[in-house]
Amino acid sequence: MKIILAPMEGVVDALMRDMLTRIGGYDLCITEFIRVVDQKLPERVFTRFCPELLTGGKTYAGTPVRIQLLGQDPHWLAENAVRAVELGSPGVDLNFGCPAKTVNKSRGGAVLLKETNQLYQIVKAVRDAVPPQYPVSAKIRLGYDDTSLTLDNAAAIAAAGASMLTVHARTKSDGYRPPAYWPWIAKIKQQVAIPLVANGEIWNATDARLCQQQSDCNDIMLGRGALALPNLAQSIRRDEPAMPWAQVLQLLMHYSEFEMCGDKSQYYCNRIKQWFSYLKLQYPQAAALFSQLRVLRKSSEILAALQQALHLAADDTTG
Template identity: 50%
Template sequence: MEGLLDFVLRDILTRVGGVQRCVSEFIRITDTLLPERVFERLVPELRHGSQTRSGVPVRPQLLGSDPICLADNAARLASMGPNGVDLNFGCPSPVVNRHRGGAALLDEPELLFKIVSAVRRAVPAQQPVSAKMRLGLKDDSRAEACALAIEAAGASELVVHARTKVDGYRPPAYWERVGDIRQVVKLPLVANGEIWTAADAQACRLASGCHTLMLGRGIVANPGLALEILAAQSPHGALEAGAGSSAVMVLPWEQLLPLIADFWGLVGLHLRRDQQTGRLKQWLNLLRRVYPQAQLAFEAVKTFHHPADVDAWLAKQRGGLEFCIAGAMSQ
């Protein structure tokens, strides 16, 4: 999720808990063998055992269409000790697709086979090579063929975003089509798309037959979502019927606000000054889908363009929170 789930937000979200692994934003591969410093700039977790500060593994993701160049870059990346290498066949961005990247390749199962085969040969056997795809480009008629090509090429895992490129991010997600793919491939399958609540997770698992789920915008809007999904599971790993209402918040706003402040601190350290306020507005915009308090916060900061204004606003919010907590303790 380019421009959203970068290493800064990965750091913050994995502190909450419930996430077993992250996949990085895509690293665009054209005709160049990237130096290690570029991989480290985009996935700085590579300098720390390929893990977030909370110890959650991070798998870098490559995007491109040239099997040889992707393989060369995958080999260099693998030498840096990542938690495997992931391949992007799902990005719906028109700019990416015009340059034969992401979902644009889903009309060419033969090319998917060549890419995954080349990368699999280039990466040591003990390191996983996984892939993410959508159901197709304009329609889902070749979804099974693409999945079979990725499996035959030696991928160790496949994530399926249950929409086509043309569908974009419009609901619904067609989880049952992931179930169709599951009937024809034997490699581990992960379902993705339109999972906003624990109830959505339950419905996705039932429709797709997949136990493992990938969360995207849903966990950005509700940082406690993974914990909600886990809390809704029975001891046998199944989701309890009716569990996981979006009204049940594992992570209260009072616990989220300090994480927002930490996020802002990291944004100040790692992003250009002209990008900083926009990143906070972007996250608050998604958070208000779940948190009424985020609506008020978004309204307060949407006109800010100077980091100092955000600093002052956050200091006021945290001061008010500390006052409320102290008052509650004194009762």
Template identity: 50%
Template sequence: MRLILAPMEGLADQDMRDVLTRLGGIDLCVAEFVRVTHHLITERVLLRTVPELANGGCTRAGVPVRVQLLGSDPVCLAENAAHIAGLGAPGIDLNFGCPAPMVNRHGGGAVLLQFPEIIHTIVAATRRAVPQHIPVTAKMRLGLKDTALTLDCARAIEAGGADEITVHARTKVDGYRPPAHWEWLARIREVVKLPLVANGEVWTPQDWENIRKVSGCSDVMIGRGAIVRPDLALRIKTGDAAMPWPALLPWVADYYQRLRARVEPKHAPGRLKQWLGMLRSAYPEADALHQTLRTERDPVAVEKLLLGH
């Protein structure tokens, strides 16, 4: 039974992965997508998104981070995957679910769900290019507008030789709105034999139990739920009670300090505000800090506020 932190561009960045994996309970991370176009991604660009590659492909807590690629050209994807595997990535994940219009216009992400044969070609080319001991996995949504091709896409991923598939149980049109259609995960399990990771709408330990029951999957990927409740994975593993706000606050401060050391100082308060905005739904105490950050944009003042709180 594994708990996997979902790739979330702009949300589960390297600093968030660091904090969440040190908090505990997460077995594996998938980094936010890296766009593959017509050239080899430079090491510099790659390390910006997945700096864990300079640490043996793991977070400081020792949790492996797979690199996710997004694109539509099988040859370019395969070449980049081989290159990245050579840099020590513990796994390569292929994105067949991104709904962003910009990405879709270039033929990547969820639009590929209309073309199972292209998905098959991409997976097969990538699997061939990457050494066998490094997993090549794929992440898909149920479809673009409907579920007409869901099973075909899952079959294409399996036939292409992927080692594992994660399914976000919604179509692109569903966006991120509840519900997630967990029953579809069980249907997919009937037609493919490769390990299936269940994903979508797991916010509490009870949701985790329910998604496993409905889908029959043992492994679960958690996205926004891990941002809103940073101890969610730990609680699932230990059965412990939820961490109170005073115990969580030093982790939030730690995240902010890491952010400040990495991003342009003026951007750090905004990123923190985003997290506090999400934390409010589990921790009403986060609201006061969130309100303050509406007007306070001085990074040093924000740090004092966090540490003195």
């Protein structure tokens, strides 16, 4: 079984990848997408999205990090894919699943699921350009408005030479509303021979096993569930119990210290609140603390609230 950390735009950045892979259980990470339009991007763009390029293309824990590209032009995607592997990315992933309106309006992400031939042309151009030792993977949803092209799209991506296909088992129109339609992945598996990765609505080890059973797919990708339960990968792989709340708070403090000192410090308040919106799905304590944090506007205020919560949690465990 392979467990892959999903690319979540504006959420799973290098710091989050570092923390979650240190906890363990992941075989691969995919970066947030790099938008490609009509030029070969400079090195600084790649290292901004993937600073792991400077450390051998791996996180501190040794987990490989694969760059993801998003766009609609086969030539320029191929040019940038070559640059990505030249800079040290252990392969390239292509985003055909992003549901964001701004991305879809500019003919990127999930909207390309309406254009089966374009999917083929993009994957083939990238596969032909990237040296064969580097994998070229893709991520799709089941479709845009419906599933009428699901099998055709998957077959086109496989025929174009993709090394792996991750399937988020919902359409763009489904958004993130449950359920995820895992049996559709089993249908795709009957049509294509390349390795498949199942994605969507995996919140715990029980979900993972059910997903594997219904999708007939051993490999999985974790997204929101990994933020809700930071040791989800190890819970699935090793049957670990949920990380204790006090340990989660220590993780949040570690995240805060690095985020507030980094070049994205202006986003800290929004990012920590966004993380809490997932944590509260698994931890009642997070829901209570989130109601306090959501009205705070200053980083120092949020940090103080986290420190107080950590002290209280420590008292609870020792008392």
